[in-house]
Amino acid sequence: MLKVGIVGKTNTGKTTLFNAVTLLNAEISNYPFTTKVPNIGVGYAKTACVCRELGVKDNPQNSACIDGWRFIPIEVIDLPGLIKGAWEGAGLGNQFLSVAAQADVLLHVVDASGGINSKGEICEPGMGSPLADYYDTEEELIRWYMKNLMENADQVRRLMEGKNMGLAKAFFEILAGIKVKEWHIKTALERTRLIGIPFEDWEDEDFKTFATEIRYLSKPTLIVANKMDMPVAEKNFKGLQETFGERFVVPCSADVELMLRRAEKAGTISYVPGEEGFRVKDESGLTPKQRWAIDYVRSRVFDKWLRTGVDQAISASVFKLLMMNVVYPVEDAKRYSDRKGNVLPDAFMLPQGSTPLDLAWAIHSDLANGFIYAIDATSGLRLPKDYLLHDRDIISIASTRRRPKKS
Template sequence: MNFLIGIVGKPSAGKSTFLNAACLTNAKVSELPFTTIEPNKGIAYVKTACVCKELNLQDNPKNSYCLDGNRFIPINVLDVAGLVPDAHKGKGLGNQFLNDLAQADVLIHIVDISGSLDKSGKRINIGENDPYEDVVFLENEINLWFKQILEREDWTKFIRSYGRESKKFIDELYKRLSGIKINRSEIILALKDANLEEKNPTLWTEDDLLNFSKILRRISKPILNVANKIDKENSMENFRKLKSKIESEIIPCSALAEFYLRKSEQEKKIEYMPGSNSFNILAEESFSQNELDTLKKIQEKIFVPFGETGVQNAINHAAFNILNQICVYPISDINKFTDNNDNVLPDAFLVKKGTLLRNFIRDKVHTDLADHFIFGIDARTKKRLGENYELQHNDIIKIVTSK
């Protein structure tokens, strides 16, 4: 399966609503803080222009689905309990649930952009909370969680035992951090970026340790900020302010609007494709006047200024801009673009940009085949591709094996 997105944010920001909108799940949602305690799981889809259009083929997807020339590829999503300041020390629901995020590859931070919740998710007057503070606090909490994992058990003893030899130190750090899905190259990169490559760990200051934790967090669990509840009064103004204050991308979003549209689509009351800027009403009589007004509001207040509800945009941004994924289509027949069962373009896989053909076969296609791999063929050009070929976005590839 592809990567995992962890949804984080303070209580009542709309995390479970975002999950439900993205995955059509039925996680419990309410105005009361700490509605979610146990994490909720779902499957969302990355959306990408499918190669079936370019090839003018009617495809027959197996591991994904295709809608009007858009390929939707599944990814995992996890919605966790709300985070409050000092969560890493055990405040709120404590740090137990932070551990639920251990396997996440990227975090989506759901920010209440209307500013109508205090730090613990209690309702306050609209605009009373500054969403910028939420962005700062959340990042800080996650960084401190990383620092705590590094320091747990005896850090001083740890560096005394392993700090003298760089390779041993990295090996032991890797063991210490393996529970939160961090690999060796990420550790090496973080040491370099923190300017700690040459410094003996026994001489690290508190600031060095914090800085290393921050950089490692940024590399291994990057955060995408999503300005949720953009449909509310004041939100547009707050969004502009926040955008001018932070350098990283921030995505305007109404998880509630997306959930409403997707539910209506599921009930065959409208036609709607996630990530699009319009919908078609199929059964006007099935909507009350109130509901028709809601649809009108979505059109005017969300689609016109922002082009979409933001849920699909957030997932795609996480996949393509943050995790640098590309899409690859393995096939068996280079003339018909089919698998052995005549399915046209059956599979679409997400892999990290820079992935080599041999690693793609090992990790995604079939571990067994990796040993029998001979070469690949680019289905468009019919050219041979060696095991060190670097995969490109939208490659369609036949894998030739000796098995």
Template sequence: TMADVDVANYPFTTIDANRGVTHVRTECPCLDRDERCGNERCRAGKRYVPVELLDVAGLVPGAHEGKGLGNQFLDELTNADVVVNVVDASGATNAEGEPVEPGSRDPLDDVDFIEEEMDLWLTGIVDRNWEGVERKSRSPEFDIEAALTDMLTGFGASEHDVAAVLRGLEYPGDPKAWTDDDREALARAVRRRTKPIVVVANKVDAAPEGAVDRIREGTDKPVVPATADGERALRRAAEAGVVDYDPGDESFEVVGDVSESQRAGLDAIADAMASHGGTGVQAALNAAVYDRLDRITVYPVQDAGKWTDGTGNVLPDAHLLPAGSTPPDLAYAVHTDIGEGYLHAVDARSSRRIGESHELSEGDVIKIVSTAGP
């Protein structure tokens, strides 16, 4: 929202993808202690955990065929874990990214065609590489799961992903018998599993009444109403000391002097936030990471009593792990050497040792004991 990038209402303002770091927000474990942790990413118990964000320019119909730099933009998505599809809920932007009369564009068209372009793009990749799968099938040791995993690794599909997808499909055992429809069904299923989508209904403050409900009724994906302009304005006002606001707050307080026009603008933002529980920007990021990717936040420490690292910093690090992760998973996330030398772990809240198969939970504070540790 605050990144210094080109912004304009014409197609391909952004030719290259913009990479940056944003944050998801969760409650910091320091709320359970007498004092706040003092970490630079903790604001009065609101913990902001960094995640990498890739801002890809808007796609146009036919992108999977290379239209409008489509292949370049789609290729940027191969390393994405989740896709945040921002649509204009006010209906004032057409399929080519050009401004049009508000209400003249159906936002659901943007929800549908982005997904369709991604699916057809991956279908093309599968089709182009299918001959290699057929060649491998001549071997007596042929394993279709392994062959498809090799083909789809670049798209972010693991062997586990491919196996799960194949369990849900009916397909011929011989790759040479697969039809175009079989390969397309595979591509769509892999995309759904490896690139889940969150829809952001942006410009909700300018959208007609009922627009967000209509988008929700027309898709099976989570839809988050948002006003990116409102978020940007609040962050700038907070930096200037005009308002008291942290990203993700449901409201804000005016603490500085403002002009009548500024007051009117802030009142409009406040009305939108009251209707939707905030600006929606932080909610969209949280929905992508915590809901769609099913991540939890875990905090490794060296001192289980003080919740500090070796130099006395309280709750210095936060790791986003898949739900169901165990202490050894956290150890490897901290460092490969820590994982390989893993001995045991201690739950810092209870000061009790926990087993290797113990499932970690959101907000856990864990001490890892390893032969590679200090």
């Protein structure tokens, strides 16, 4: 399952975002450092399902389909706030950073309302600086990567000398466990021009430059400008977008999304995450407190920002930053179903450049080991071996071995 990590300073709303995405009840408070150990849960990435264009009624098994939207499970990891010196172990930061390193993509949450001071304590909105907070946390992440690179420098040298490996390959051996790919290393070496400097001559600054590239290449990151329901947040949000580019900053109100999802679960409203509105089932039955909350949400979030931004943050991280394609494997290509007749049972996310054989591996090793060919279910055509999967492909795999029945 794809892993989305949530990082950021304390009190920015990471756990609120985590609870909104997973509907779990991890502790939230306005005291700094509420989260003491990482929270792990399941959330969903939302994409337009192919059922509508095919005109079929689907029976999802590994995912869910609501109003033509397919919700695909992802693992979400909420991390404790990082303090200064986390990279060298302060506040157990070292351990948390190794958990963050397991993620495929990061959401870096900042308090866009400027409602926390540099220590992460609640202050008057507008007084804190989300930009400075962002850089503080990034410094910890980069230094952690740097420390790992430096601590393993001898090992890298041994691999280069003993096994006659190139620098990129040797680094890859060391860093593969934290989701660093060989092309990340090669690109980082080229971009930093360290490729031209003998490894034994690298200085601390060189390690830091290299670590910075590795951090951003291997862990694409979306900035979540949270607490946008606060009036002062707009100015900071615009500043963040100017600094990092519109693509990389999502306006968000995690607290409002959490409230809506809980109200939807309780049956008070109809709401599909990510939609530009919600419907109160019985307006006249609302208590004064509920009425106030609904008005707050409408005026502070939907009238101004159209959505809460939580679903957009997840979708943008998975589909825009990681560029995942959604592929629907079926066993019966004519009925688009599995062998039990479930129509469009599963949806898998695969990175661009994946082939039908990669899909087979993602489903089950038996299917991949017996792989013969794949069929594009919409056209009925057999696909060439080197075919690259597209988003929304419906694929049937012929294999000498069948995938085992789900228990």
